[in-house]
Amino acid sequence: MTLSRHLADNQRESSDGDLGALLMQISVVSKFISREVNRAALIGKLGYTGEVNVQGEQVRQLDIWSNDVYVTALKETGLVCTVVSEEMEELLHFDRNCAAGGYVVCFDPVDGSSNLDINGTVGTIFSVRRRRGQGRDHAAADPLQKGTEQIAAGYVMYGPSTVFVYTVGRGVNGFTLDGTIGEYVLSHPNITIPRRGKIYSVNQGNYHRWSEATRRAVDYFNSLDKSTGRPYSFRYVGTMVSDLHRTLLKGGVFMYPAEVGGGKKSTGKLRLLYEAQPMAYLVEQAGGRASTGLERILDIEASDYHQRVPLVIGSADDVSLIEEFYRGER
């Protein structure tokens, strides 16, 4: 079963006639990015451009290149009206595509790009919503809808193999790129996340900047108690796509908590529209949960395109357990 066939089958069951074509185009972009990531060290694409993005981070050549390819490809579909990207401070609006409604796409073209230098795994994350209204007036508000309004989301993982995982609200399926035929082939059908896992994943180096509740939750996973399968194993790649892919397949929990003290990460690090919500949609579709620790991620309505949010995501029981710490019940 190829991705194109899967999308076509999905489309027959859906009222969203154009969604399959849009996802197909996203998958084509991912093949270009996969190729470029693969040979980045040989063609001088690993370096920085010298610019700083809206997040205050150094911009890499591959971030900009991938963003440009994405934007061009989305525009050419004629189906996308509004685009939000990690790499662009303002949203993009393709007037010509908006007459018939059009989709809103939020994406992070190269997630985990600090791992590029060490040939580590990176990814792409995307999320699709319908527009709220017609015309340019609505454009600014288009992306600022709850996560529950997403109609498709997914990620691409550029690891030892390139994997495309997506949902349109009817389960989660993963496809591996077969380079010899240039096609994504179904390799992970109907992904279901275990109800409880044995792995926790968080940047432990931030321990002393966390709230008491976060520290106690992480201490819980670290402490010894055979009856509840503790201590959990610890794994952390530093690319959310990769950490989430493992969490989806093996279970457990991934967290990026808020930090105390009013610094840059006082509301977490990860971005709501193009990191937390697409992953939350996927993980819920696979039977897991995603929360800030106090609130369901999909229920949050963004107030800013680049809003950050604390994230606790993964196996349902593990996420619920952490929420108990945040509510002061443990």
Ligand code: AFP
């Ligand atoms: P980069 O794209 O700057 O490498 O950030 C990756 C990321 O947004 C996400 O993919 C990781 O889970 C998280 O940041 C890692 O952040 P830390 O390096 O602070 O642990």
